[in-house]
Amino acid sequence: MTPLWTAQEAQQATGGTGPQAWSATGVSIDTRELQSGDLFVALKDVRDGHEFVAQALAAGAAAALVSHRPEGVAEDAPLLIVPDVLKALEELGIAARARMHGKVIAVTGSVGKTGTKDMLRSVLGEVGIVHAAERSFNNHWGVPLTLARMPRETDFAVIEIGMNAPGEIAPLSRLARPHVAIVTTVAAVHAAAFTDVRGIAREKASIVAGLEPGGTAILNRDDATYRTVRRRAERAGASIVTFGGAGRPMFRLISTRLRGATTCAIARVRGDRLLFKLGTPGRHLAMNAMAVLAAVEAVGADVAQAAMRLGRWSAPDGRGARWRIRLGQAAIDGSLLLIDDAYNANPTSMAAAFDVLDAAEPKNGIGRVAKGRRVAFLTDMLELGPDAERHHAALADLRAIERIDRIHCAGPLMRALHKALPPARRGEWYATADELAARAGRLLDAGDVALVKGSKGSRASRVVDAVLKLGQAVPAQSTEDEDA
Incomplete structure (x- = not known):
C-alpha cells in the first residue's frame, strides 16, 4: 500500500x-x-x-x-x-492539497451541508476516486484533518465547511482551495453569534475566499439573502451557477413527490427536463440534489449519469435514516417505522422533517391503538440566540403539524413549543432527553411512524437509541420495507 x-x-x-x-x-x-x-x-x-x-x-x-x-x-x-500540533495539522492539510491534482468541491450552508457532501461522494464515486470525511468534520480541526487524510491520487475531494462564529469559514476555504463552492441555504442558525441573518449570509458567502481562479460558486436562488451571497461571489471573480425552485435558476426543481422511502423529482437543467429519484424522502433533499448536479457539471462530470446515481443514495443515521422496528418475536406484535433525524436541528430543518413525517403513512389495525399515528419526539434546537423560545413556539404554526397526531418534547426550550401546541396534539414534556427516552416505549405502538429530531447537544439520539431497542431494527430503504 x-x-x-x-x-x-x-x-x-x-x-x-x-x-x-x-x-x-x-x-x-x-x-x-x-x-x-x-x-x-x-x-x-x-x-x-x-x-x-x-x-x-x-x-x-x-x-x-x-x-x-x-x-x-x-x-x-x-x-x-x-x-503547535493544530498548526502542524493545518500544514499537513496544505501539503496534501498541494500534491492533489483533482477537483475540490467545498460545501457550506445553514442546513444541508452533510447531505450534499454525501450525495456528491456517492455520485462522483462511480467516475473517480472521491475523498470526503465520513462525518461532519467541518470546523477548525476537522477541515485540516480531512485534507491531511486525502490520498494523493484523489480525483474529487468534497470538503464540508461549517462555522459557529464570524471569521471561521474564509480561513478554512483558503486551506481547501476549492474549484467549486456551494452555499446550500442561509437561515437563522448559530444566530447567537450574529446580529441578523444577513451577517450569517456574509459569513457563508466567505467560502469563496479560497476559490481557485476561474472557480464556480453554486448559490441558492430561493434564499432571501441570495443577493448578499452573490455580491461576495462576484467580487471573488467566481462564475455564478444558481439552483432553486422559483424564478429561473439554471438548475430548477419543478416538483417533488414523496412516496414511502423515496423522493421522485422533476427538474429543469439549463432548459432541459430531467427526472430523478432519491432513496430518501424529502423535498429539501431534492433541492440539495440540484446543487449536487450543478457541482457535477462544474467539475466536468456527466449530469444525466449523476442524476441516475442519486437513486442509490439514502440518508445516513441521524440525518433522516429510516428503520423498521419489528416488535416481538418474528414481529408477532407488528412493527413501527422510525425516522432518525437526531443529529441536528434548526427551524428550517425542523419544518422539512415535519413534511417528511407528514408524507409517511402509518398502518392501521395492527396495534393496541386501532389507528396508526404520526408521532414526533423533539428536543431543543440550540444556538438560536435570544429569540430561541420564539423560534420553538413558532413551530406550532407550521402546516405539517396538523397531520402529526402526538408531539412529545424534551428540554427547556421545547417547553415553549409544548405550551403552544393545540391540546389535541400536545404529548408529554420532560426536562431532559433521557427522561423522554425512558417513556418512548409507552408512547408508541405498532403501526406508528415516529420522528426523532433535535440538536446533537440536546441528546435527541438518546430517544433514537430507546426506540431502536424496542424490537429488531432493520433499515427501511425501500417502499417494500416501509410497507412491511
Whole structure:
C-alpha cells in the first residue's frame, strides 16, 4: 500500500523533527478509532491528546504528531515534534492539497451541508476516486484533518465547511482551495453569534475566499439573502451557477413527490427536463440534489449519469435514516417505522422533517391503538440566540403539524413549543432527553411512524437509541420495507 505520509514528507510539510523511519497509511485524532499504521495527532480539546500517545503507539500507530515527548513515552519512539500540533495539522492539510491534482468541491450552508457532501461522494464515486470525511468534520480541526487524510491520487475531494462564529469559514476555504463552492441555504442558525441573518449570509458567502481562479460558486436562488451571497461571489471573480425552485435558476426543481422511502423529482437543467429519484424522502433533499448536479457539471462530470446515481443514495443515521422496528418475536406484535433525524436541528430543518413525517403513512389495525399515528419526539434546537423560545413556539404554526397526531418534547426550550401546541396534539414534556427516552416505549405502538429530531447537544439520539431497542431494527430503504 502506498503510504499516505512518510516521515520525510511530514517533516517537510510541518518543519517538525524526529526519526525518519516510519510511514503512515492514515491520520487519526482518536485512539478509539485509530487503525494500525495511522499517524496519531495529539490535539488538545476536552482532553490533551498527549495523554493518549503511549496508548496510540501501543495500538499500532506508525508515529505521533506532538509538541513534546509525553511522560512514559520512550526516547526513541516515532514522534514528529512540532511547536503547535493544530498548526502542524493545518500544514499537513496544505501539503496534501498541494500534491492533489483533482477537483475540490467545498460545501457550506445553514442546513444541508452533510447531505450534499454525501450525495456528491456517492455520485462522483462511480467516475473517480472521491475523498470526503465520513462525518461532519467541518470546523477548525476537522477541515485540516480531512485534507491531511486525502490520498494523493484523489480525483474529487468534497470538503464540508461549517462555522459557529464570524471569521471561521474564509480561513478554512483558503486551506481547501476549492474549484467549486456551494452555499446550500442561509437561515437563522448559530444566530447567537450574529446580529441578523444577513451577517450569517456574509459569513457563508466567505467560502469563496479560497476559490481557485476561474472557480464556480453554486448559490441558492430561493434564499432571501441570495443577493448578499452573490455580491461576495462576484467580487471573488467566481462564475455564478444558481439552483432553486422559483424564478429561473439554471438548475430548477419543478416538483417533488414523496412516496414511502423515496423522493421522485422533476427538474429543469439549463432548459432541459430531467427526472430523478432519491432513496430518501424529502423535498429539501431534492433541492440539495440540484446543487449536487450543478457541482457535477462544474467539475466536468456527466449530469444525466449523476442524476441516475442519486437513486442509490439514502440518508445516513441521524440525518433522516429510516428503520423498521419489528416488535416481538418474528414481529408477532407488528412493527413501527422510525425516522432518525437526531443529529441536528434548526427551524428550517425542523419544518422539512415535519413534511417528511407528514408524507409517511402509518398502518392501521395492527396495534393496541386501532389507528396508526404520526408521532414526533423533539428536543431543543440550540444556538438560536435570544429569540430561541420564539423560534420553538413558532413551530406550532407550521402546516405539517396538523397531520402529526402526538408531539412529545424534551428540554427547556421545547417547553415553549409544548405550551403552544393545540391540546389535541400536545404529548408529554420532560426536562431532559433521557427522561423522554425512558417513556418512548409507552408512547408508541405498532403501526406508528415516529420522528426523532433535535440538536446533537440536546441528546435527541438518546430517544433514537430507546426506540431502536424496542424490537429488531432493520433499515427501511425501500417502499417494500416501509410497507412491511
